[in-house]
Amino acid sequence: MLKYIGKRVLLMIPVVLGISFILFTIMEFSPGDPARIILGDYATQEQVDELREEMGLNDAFLVRYGRYVLNAAQGDFGKSYRSNSPVVGEIAARFPVTLKISLMAIMIAVLIGIPVGIISAVKQYSFADILSTMAALLFTSIPAFWLGLLLIMFLSVQHHILPSVGSDTWKHLIMPSLSLAAAQMATIIRMTRSTMLEVIRQDYIRTAKAKGASSRRVVFHHAIKNALLPVITTVGLSVSNLLGGALIIENVFGISGLGTVMVNSVKSKDTPLLLGSVMFAAVVAGFVNLGVDVLYTYVDPRIKAQFVKKTKRQGAGT
Amino acid sequence: MKMSKRLTAALCAAAALVLLLAGCGGSDGEQNGGPAVVKDSVTKRKLSDQTTFDPYKTSDQNMWEDLYGIYDTLFREDELGVFTPNLVTDYSFNEDGTELTMSLVQGVKFHNGETMTADDVVFSLNTAIASPFTSKFTNVMDHAEKVDDTTVKLVLKFAYGPILGCLVNATTSIVPQAAYEADPDSFAASPIGSGPYTLSEVVKGEKYVYTAFPDYFRGEAPIKTVVARVIPDGNAALMALQSGELDVIQPNQDYSDRAAIENDPNLEYYVAPQACTFLIGFNNEKGIFADKRMREAVALAVDKEDIALGATNGYAQPTDVGITPICPQVPTDFTGVARDVERAKQLVAEAGYPDGVDVTMRVISASNYTKPAEVVQDQLKEIGINITIEPMERAAWWDACYLGGDYTITIYANPVQVIDADFGAYPFLHSSEANGGNNFYNYKSAEMDQLLEDARISQDEAERKELYTKVCEIIRDESIFVPMYTGERTYAGVKGLKGVKADPMVRYYTYRYSWS
Numbered sequence: 001m002l003k004y005i006g007k008r009v010l011l012m013i014p015v016v017l018g019i020s021f022i023l024f025t026i027m028e029f030s031p032g033d034p035a036r037i038i039l040g041d042y043a044t045q046e047q048v049d050e051l052r053e054e055m056g057l058n059d060a061f062l063v064r065y066g067r068y069v070l071n072a073a074q075g076d077f078g079k080s081y082r083s084n085s086p087v088v089g090e091i092a093a094r095f096p097v098t099l100k101i102s103l104m105a106i107m108i109a110v111l112i113g114i115p116v117g118i119i120s121a122v123k124q125y126s127f128a129d130i131l132s133t134m135a136a137l138l139f140t141s142i143p144a145f146w147l148g149l150l151l152i153m154f155l156s157v158q159h160h161i162l163p164s165v166g167s168d169t170w171k172h173l174i175m176p177s178l179s180l181a182a183a184q185m186a187t188i189i190r191m192t193r194s195t196m197l198e199v200i201r202q203d204y205i206r207t208a209k210a211k212g213a214s215s216r217r218v219v220f221h222h223a224i225k226n227a228l229l230p231v232i233t234t235v236g237l238s239v240s241n242l243l244g245g246a247l248i249i250e251n252v253f254g255i256s257g258l259g260t261v262m263v264n265s266v267k268s269k270d271t272p273l274l275l276g277s278v279m280f281a282a283v284v285a286g287f288v289n290l291g292v293d294v295l296y297t298y299v300d301p302r303i304k305a306q307f308v309k310k311t312k313r314q315g316a317g318t
Numbered sequence: 319m320k321m322s323k324r325l326t327a328a329l330c331a332a333a334a335l336v337l338l339l340a341g342c343g344g345s346d347g348e349q350n351g352g353p354a355v356v357k358d359s360v361t362k363r364k365l366s367d368q369t370t371f372d373p374y375k376t377s378d379q380n381m382w383e384d385l386y387g388i389y390d391t392l393f394r395e396d397e398l399g400v401f402t403p404n405l406v407t408d409y410s411f412n413e414d415g416t417e418l419t420m421s422l423v424q425g426v427k428f429h430n431g432e433t434m435t436a437d438d439v440v441f442s443l444n445t446a447i448a449s450p451f452t453s454k455f456t457n458v459m460d461h462a463e464k465v466d467d468t469t470v471k472l473v474l475k476f477a478y479g480p481i482l483g484c485l486v487n488a489t490t491s492i493v494p495q496a497a498y499e500a501d502p503d504s505f506a507a508s509p510i511g512s513g514p515y516t517l518s519e520v521v522k523g524e525k526y527v528y529t530a531f532p533d534y535f536r537g538e539a540p541i542k543t544v545v546a547r548v549i550p551d552g553n554a555a556l557m558a559l560q561s562g563e564l565d566v567i568q569p570n571q572d573y574s575d576r577a578a579i580e581n582d583p584n585l586e587y588y589v590a591p592q593a594c595t596f597l598i599g600f601n602n603e604k605g606i607f608a609d610k611r612m613r614e615a616v617a618l619a620v621d622k623e624d625i626a627l628g629a630t631n632g633y634a635q636p637t638d639v640g641i642t643p644i645c646p647q648v649p650t651d652f653t654g655v656a657r658d659v660e661r662a663k664q665l666v667a668e669a670g671y672p673d674g675v676d677v678t679m680r681v682i683s684a685s686n687y688t689k690p691a692e693v694v695q696d697q698l699k700e701i702g703i704n705i706t707i708e709p710m711e712r713a714a715w716w717d718a719c720y721l722g723g724d725y726t727i728t729i730y731a732n733p734v735q736v737i738d739a740d741f742g743a744y745p746f747l748h749s750s751e752a753n754g755g756n757n758f759y760n761y762k763s764a765e766m767d768q769l770l771e772d773a774r775i776s777q778d779e780a781e782r783k784e785l786y787t788k789v790c791e792i793i794r795d796e797s798i799f800v801p802m803y804t805g806e807r808t809y810a811g812v813k814g815l816k817g818v819k820a821d822p823m824v825r826y827y828t829y830r831y832s833w834s
Contacts, residue, residue, distance in 0.1 A: 032713030040377025041716075042454035042735075045754060051450065083369040084503070093522045149553060156561040165549055165558045166524060254549035254558070256367065256523025264367065269713065 001297070005290065012286045016279050017069070023278055024065050027271045033057075034081050034269045055081075068275070078272035080265070087276035090261060095280070097167045098257035101249070102242040104177035109184040110235060117192025117231075122219060124197065132189055139186035144245055148179035148252040165254035176253045180245050184238040191234045195227040229300055236292030240285040357833050359543035360815065362826075363555045363567035367523040367548050371509035372502065373491035374449040379824050382488035384546055387528055387828050388429075389491030389511035390535075392420060392439070393482050395825060399737075401482040405434070405492060405512070415477030415777050420470050427533040428494045429516045436464045441495040443472060452489035454735055459484075477775045479782060483736030486825075514539040514829040524548055528828075540832035559585065559810060566811035566818055566826075572685045573633045579810045586813050590820035591644045592805040594731040595637060595742075596629070596690055599799045603752075603760035605726035606677065611669040612703075613797035616727075617655045618662035619701045620694060626803040629690035634803040640743075640793030641786060642732065643804055644822055647739035647779070649787040654794055654801075662701040674702030680718065680725045683709035687729045690802060694729070720758045730758075730799075737822065739786045744770045747789065747798070761798045 035051040036043070043051075052058055056067070071078065077087040120132040155175060156164035166172050199205065200223050208222050247259030258277055265274035297304040365380045373385050394404040403409060408421040426434040443462035446452045458478040463471050474481065484490065497510045509517055514534045519527035528544040547563075549555045552570040556578060559567050569575050569587075579587045598616060600607035607613050622636035637643055638654025666675070679695065681687045688709055695705040705727070710718065719725040734741035745756035748770050752760045766789065773785035793799065809820040817830035 030714075031711065031717045033717065036716075036721075037713065039450050041756075042377050042452075043450045044453060047450035047453065083367075084375075084506070090522070097524075149557070152554070152557045152561075156563070157557050160561060163563055164561055165547055165554060165563055168521075168525075251551050252554050254524070254547060254551070254554050256521075256548060260523060260550075 001294075005294065008286075008290050008293070012283060015286065016282055019282050020069065020072070020275050020279055021065065023275050024068065024271065025061075027269060027274065028061055030269065032269045034271065037269050038081055068272075072279075077276040080273040081270045082264075082268050082273070087272050090273060091258065091277055091280050094256060094258050094261050094277075097255055098243065098246050098250070098259060100167070101173055101176050101180060101246055101255070101257065102239065104173055105180035105184065105242050106235065106238060108177060108181035109188055109238060112181075113185040113188030114192050114228075114231065117189045118196055118219065118224070118227075120189065120193040121196030121200065121227075122215075129193075132193070136186040136189040139182040140190075142182060144179045144183060145248045145252050147182055148175065148249055151175045151179060152252075167253075167255045167257075172253075172255075176246075176249050176255060179252070180242055180249050183245075184242065187234055187238065188231060192227065192231050195230050196223060199223045199227045225299060229296065232292055232295055232299060236289055239288040243281050243285065358541060359545065360541050360565045360828060360831055361545040361547060361563065362828070363558070363564055364526065364546040364548045365568060366550060368526060368546075370506045371517065372506035373488050373493070374446050375451055375506065377451045377454070377489070383824060383826055384526060384528070385488040385491060385511075386513070386825055387515040387544065388509050388513045388517060389488065389493065390426070390513050391486055391488065391491055393485045394827075395486055395823075397819075397830070401486055405439070411477075411777075415775070416474045418472040418474070418481060419465065420472070422468050422470060423535060424468060426512050426535045428497070428512050429510045429531055430494065430497060431533075432494055432496070434492065434494070434512055436467055436470050438495045439470045439492055440464050441498070442492045443470075443490065445493075445498070446490050449489075455484040455487045455489050477777060478740075479774065479776065479779075480736045480738035480740050483738055487735070515544060534829075536829075539829045541828060544828050559812070562812070565815055566809065566831075568824075569808050569810050571805075571808075572689070573630055573806075573808070574685075576631075576633065576808070584813055586811055586818070588809040588811070588818060588820040590807045590809075590822050592634075592807045593642060593644055593735075593737065593822040594733040595640070595642045595801050595804045596634070596686075596729065596731045597640075597799045597801045598694060599728045599730045599759055600797070601723060601726050601758075601760055602798060603723070603762075606669070606671075606675060607726050609669050610797060611665040613800075614655075615662040615665040615669070615701055616698060616703070617794075617797045617800045618658045618665070619703075620697050620800060620802070621657060622802050624697070625690050625693045628693035629686070630803070630805055634805040636803045637801050638794065639790050640799065640801050641739050641790060642734050642742045644737055645734060645739040645742055645786075646737070647773070647782045647786045648742075649783065649790060652787070652790055655797075659700055666702050671702060674704055676704045676706065677727055678708050679705045679727050679729070680708045680710055680715060681729045682712050682715045684712070686731075686805075691729045720756075721754055723753060723758060723760055735823070739782070739789075740770075740774050743786065743789050744774060747793075759798055761796070763792070763796075766792055 033048065033052070035048045035055060035057060039048055039051060056064060068078065079086055080090055083090070116132045120129045123129055152164040152175065155162045162175055163172050164175070205218060205222055208218050243258070246257055247263060250257045250259045251263070258281060261277050262274060264270070265277065364384070368381060368384060370376050370381065371385065371388065373389055376382070390405050392405050393401050396402045405423050405426060406420045407423055410419050411417065422434070422436060422439060428434060440462045443459070447456045447459045447461060458474050458476065458481065460473045460475050463473065465471050492512060494510055498505050512535065514531055514536070515528035516531050517526065518529040525548065526546040528546070530539040530542045532538050549558065552575060555564065555567045556569070556575045558564040560582060569579060576587065579585050598620070600613050602608060626632060626634040626636050639648050639652045641648045679691055681691045688707065691707050695707060698705055719728055732742055732746050745751050746759065747757055747761060747766055749757070749762035749767050751757035752762055769785050769789050773782050773789070776782045776785065807820050807822045807824070809818060809826070811818045814834050816832050816834050
């Protein structure tokens with residue numbers, strides 16, 4: 001298992017390199033001169049040219065990319081063009097708030113999504129099932145930013161229950177998390193419902209029922225384990241989606257997280273900050289996916305058995 | 319059941335983690351809620367994150383806004399918009415207007431407790447002059463020098479009418495030399511000025527907290543705490559104002575939230591003239607609008623009232639003058655081109671397009687540019703000029719059109735950074751600024767150059783007005799561009815907060831605020 005994890009971590013390196021190269025290329029060919037953006041509209045062309053030279057922007061594209069990669073390999077991700085502060089510091093300052101919102105959103109989505117999905121499947125075609133299916137459809141269709149604005153209107157402007165901007169306290173995080181969670185929750189409800197429906201129709205469930213097991217035991221002991229596998233995948237993918245979705249939600253709620261950093265760095269052609277933040281997000285997503293894969297082994301004994309067999313085979317061979 | 323327990327435990331652990339992380343956010347400080355009874359703080363909207371507090375390393379208007387609280391400038395704009403001495407008790411120009419000698423206010427304290435000296439002022443001005451960020455305001459300045467311990471002389475490259483306006487801008491703020499020189503990077507993050515507020519807390523990208531400086535030389539500010547919250551989204555800012563979380567905001571520039579604010583009994587909407595004129599710009603050098611007849615046809619065909627109505631819901635004033643009307647040197651009784659669609663059609667035919675012509679209009683993809691573009695597109699169809707609008711990101715437009723000259727017709731707004739006609743005319747019309755500079759209309763004329771140079775150095779306001787009237791006449795007669803309208807600079811706040819006003823230059827002096 002450790003070897004597998006190590007291999008997966010090593011595989012992230014070419015992925016991150018690929019992302020950095022693609023982004024570097026896009027930023028290179030997108031319009032706008034970073035030196036001009038930094039100095040503003042009033043600077044003369046001579047002053048802009050001087051700064052370009054100072055920043056090394058006149059070097060060949062591959063030279064600059066190579067220099068960036070070499071420095072990054074040594075932990076130096078450069079300085080933000082706009083603020084002149086280290087990229088690592090900028091990310092460290094902004095990521096915690098994005099993490100808080102994303103984790104809260106995923107918790108809401110999982111804690112509501114899985115039970116509702118199970119009830120919906122177990123009581124198929126009941127009022128609860130119809131209601132949950134409709135709710136799932138509704139939450140999938142509503143754009144997160146719009147839901148956010150509705151929540152602000154209702155809970156902040158009209159009833160003064162929750163604050164609408166910033167991330168100072170846990171109260172500030174409720175509405176952004178709810179807005180982000182809605183679509184993911186709908187996906188989890190639908191996924192849990194369909195996989196549960198599939199599982200509870202299988203022979204071993206019928207056998208369990210025939211042997212006199214209670215409905216509760218059948219659902220929680222026999223069905224849920226197998227039904228959860230695809231749900232775990234969905235939850236894993238949701239984390240990546242949430243990191244992306246936070247980008248819009250942070251803007252609506254005046255929160256300065258990783259998403260805001262990415263948007264601003266694109267606008268100001270701040271290549272070091274954009275590369276740093278996107279690569280960081282990619283690594284986070286990579287580790288989440290790895291975590292999901294590892295989690296499989298605990299939920300599904302068949303996957304765990306593969307690793308055990310491999311280890312045993314290797315042990316026998318030596 | 320074992321699985322169920324494990325799952326429950328995992329979920330509980332995750333919930334605890336989230337609550338723990340959420341709890342790390344600090345205490346329940348300022349909060350939304352009902353109206354405050356006794357208040358000595360103000361929470362305002364900040365459009366974008368503060369990238370630096372170094373006054374000499376930013377040319378961004380949104381950065382300057384907070385710098386006006388931290389630093390002092392030698393001159394300031396009073397409540398009536400007049401430039402008055404601030405850190406200066408007395409000032410005089412030499413005979414040819416190239417030297418400005420200033421006597422400094424004594425006993426001004428910086429936030430670190432040190433007293434401001436003539437050396438600090440000389441250092442600050444010379445640092446500003448050397449900076450590429452400040453050139454719009456300092457390129458007429460040659461250097462500053464110390465006359466004695468209480469007097470400083472600013473030497474100009476030539477006599478310059480709007481010099482006091484330049485010394486009001488945040489880019490010429492006064493800093494303590496020793497603290498700045500010790501570590502400029504650290505200074506940019508932890509600024510020390512002599513202004514009414516000190517920076518007391520930073521949550522990067524989210525909020526900046528300023529505390530009143532008790533030793534401020536003009537007396538401690540009535541508002542003891544100013545919180546600047548970074549809220550780029552206009553709708554979010556409006557709702558935060560309505561919910562009571564913000565006290566003042568800069569509303570959307572396309573006036574989309576104006577009705578909502580004006581109809582709210584708890585809010586006040588403030589209006590001032592905008593320091594720019596929206597116009598139809600032409601490339602005078604290449605493309606079909608290099609032909610004067612085509613430019614004139616556009617000038618004759620457009621209905622400015624309709625454009626102002628369509629683009630701004632009628633909140634803008636149509637104008638015929640080619641320099642922003644807010645500048646006092648601009649003629650007030652200027653007559654533009656009368657609308658004559660038939661003559662415009664005739665000119666298009668004479669220019670070689672009797673069956674009409676297809677044109678691409680490249681515009682910045684923001685509603686204040688695309689909206690007027692759509693109305694102009696509709697109006698020019700009538701005379702056979704069929705416009706295809708090509709919206710572009712600002713940086714792309716800037717590269718291609720403004721610096722590269724790769725356009726035939728566009729929508730732009732000539733801005734002024736100091737309320738003086740020189741700022742609204744010289745950069746956009748002098749031939750030295752053509753082909754890559756601010757004169758992206760690429761208009762070149764010796765007569766225009768002479769007028770602009772004479773007006774720039776003249777010390778006689780009546781003469782300057784006369785010269786700028788001639789400049790406006792040339793703009794009209796040559797149809798260098800077609801001025802359309804000038805909008806309004808707006809601001810909004812809760813009722814009860816006094817001293818708030820909209821400012822064309824976005825100079826919001828929080829020092830003047832107080833709760834009634």
